[in-house]
Amino acid sequence: MTTDLNPYRDVDLRPLRSRLAGWSGSESTLLDTAKLANLAQKLGLGHFNEADIHALWRIGLVRADVTTAQAPAHVPGLEPVQSAFEVRFIDVRKPKARPIGMPSFLPKGETAEDALTPHFHPYRIFLLHHVVRTLRISTSNTQYLLWTPGVHSVVEKQLCGLNHWTESKDFLDRFDHWNWACELAIVCEPVRWTRREFDNEDPEQLWLQEYGLKLQSQLRTLPEDAVPSIRQAFALAAAELDPNSELQTLLRLMKRFERDRIEGRIGAAMRLLDMAESIRRAVERHLSVQLPEEDEIGPRVWMVGARKVLYGTSRVFDAAPSVLRDFLGSFGLDGGVKARCYVEGQTELGALRHVLGSTSQCVVVNLSGSVVERGGRGLAFATSLAADKASGTFSFIMLDADRADVVRTLRQAASKETFHGAFLLSNPDFEMDNFAIPELNRPGFDGGSNSGEWSHEEVPEVFPRGARACRAHGAGASWRA
Known part of the structure; x- marks a missing residue:
């Protein structure tokens, strides 16, 4: 039986994405191409520059969350949204395959996208992780020293494999799926810490309350395996970037502002686990269920009761600091007020x-x-x-x-x-x-x-x-x- 590489292609997140694109609260979150490239380098995901991000966006491997224009425009795959700001679109394009026999994915000459400016949620680093992971060409550290002609043969073999994959439907399905996974986390993120009691005179809170009801309806329609599989994908990617699971748990007890300042691959792992947490918080809040926490869904296997022995509680990220004192003490730390x-x-x-x-x-x-x-x-x-x-x-x-x-x-x-x-x-x-x-x-x-x-x-x-x-x-x- 063939595995579907894009299982949730029919789940439509466009209504929620459109609402977010027109919301003033998203302004401080979005990154332009240069800032997303800088974030990727800061998190140790490889060398990216502004032109690289723009190219990935043009061919649809990294979809934008908001695209702006100076005037109304008609671009296939970009849908206009209601906004009190400039002309805005959401990006719903599918990834583009490399034309067979062509030396580049990018089309020659000007395209309709050239008049638009893309903006990205920081969660899009998940796509950049997969760009690096699946499109990297490398040899062993000693290949050049041991047998220099072997460098050419290794690179040629990898090029052949990449050409075959990037011209296939599997390539398009996979990047479309990874974009959808990002978008699920992005639409869940605004409600993760909203207050349960709203001020009816605060327009921001009223907007979030209405948005939360729309999100709740969407979450109820998701396939049963969508949330656990997407969250696990984020957790496994985080473990691939950094295998120090207990250190990740310790760092995730920090305030989010401080956690977002962590650089290197462990900082990237923090961002991916944050994506999994955004989905969990939204589902728990709006569907009144309890999901496994992020350290439970990665490659690590937990015995029954083991988390309570290690952490002092079975719900570590919801626990009071005083409950976690023994866990911090196992690292030689003391988080209590003495x-x-x-x-x-x-x-x-x-x-x-x-x-x-x-x-x-x-x-x-x-x-x-x-x-x-x-x-x-x-x-x-x-x-x-x-x-x-x-x-x-x-x-x-x-x-x-x-x-x-x-x-x-x-x-x-x-x-x-x-x-x-x-x-x-x-x-x-x-x-x-x-x-x-x-x-x-x-x-x-x-x-x-x-x-x-x-x-x-x-x-x-x-x-x-x-x-x-x-x-x-x-x-x-x-x-x-």
């Missing part, structure tokens, strides 16, 4: 929790006044400081300065370097300088318990209330006397 804050009481505890937020990795410890040792009290604090220093954890201590023994103990500990960190002594007390008299009185009378202590639910609200009171009453200096 800081511990010690506070004297409930007021300071509520203040820091309010400022740091619920997602902070900084540990806040309430000493409840037990700082100096008295009958064993305070011993745990000293032990904890010593443990912090031994583990390289920064200790930040925030106490009131109204107790001389506490101040003396902390200054002695700092001078002897028995802890690593810093301390802040509040003078006047933290409460007196940040809260008004009514704010201080209320918890004592109606704090929710017989002892007058604040409840856990109430503590995080104390600081914002105190901040509002400060604005109303001023700093405590005006009433402290």
